[in-house]
Amino acid sequence: MRAFHGQMSDNQPIRRTLAEKQKQLRDLRETLATMKSHTAPSLRESVQKRIRQLESEVAAAPALKPGEKRGAPATDRPRNPRRRPERGI
Numbered sequence: 001m002r003a004f005h006g007q008m009s010d011n012q013p014i015r016r017t018l019a020e021k022q023k024q025l026r027d028l029r030e031t032l033a034t035m036k037s038h039t040a041p042s043l044r045e046s047v048q049k050r051i052r053q054l055e056s057e058v059a060a061a062p063a064l065k066p067g068e069k070r071g072a073p074a075t076d077r078p079r080n081p082r083r084r085p086e087r088g089i
Contacts, residue, residue: 018058018061021054021057021058021061022058024054025051025054025055025058028047028050028051028054029051031047032044032047032048032051035047
């Protein structure tokens with residue numbers, strides 16, 4: 001069975017938001033801190049490499065102001081509903 005364009009199995013990188021990257025960074029730091037002394041050095045190095053990559057990505061990302069959301073409408077008016085209201089019978 002062939003994959004269609006855009007399917008997750010197309011060997012494309014997963015795009016993550018800044019918040020997801022920060023969460024992954026926290027999780028990897030915790031994982032590195034809880035590793036036992038007999039953990040394989042290659043595993044430890046790969047986790048450290050990913051931590052460095054995430055730190056550079058987070059540092060390069062544009063900082064959002066607290067309370068500011070991306071993609072939020074610029075106006076304060078409510079959005080139009082997508083459905084039409086039901087008519088009374």
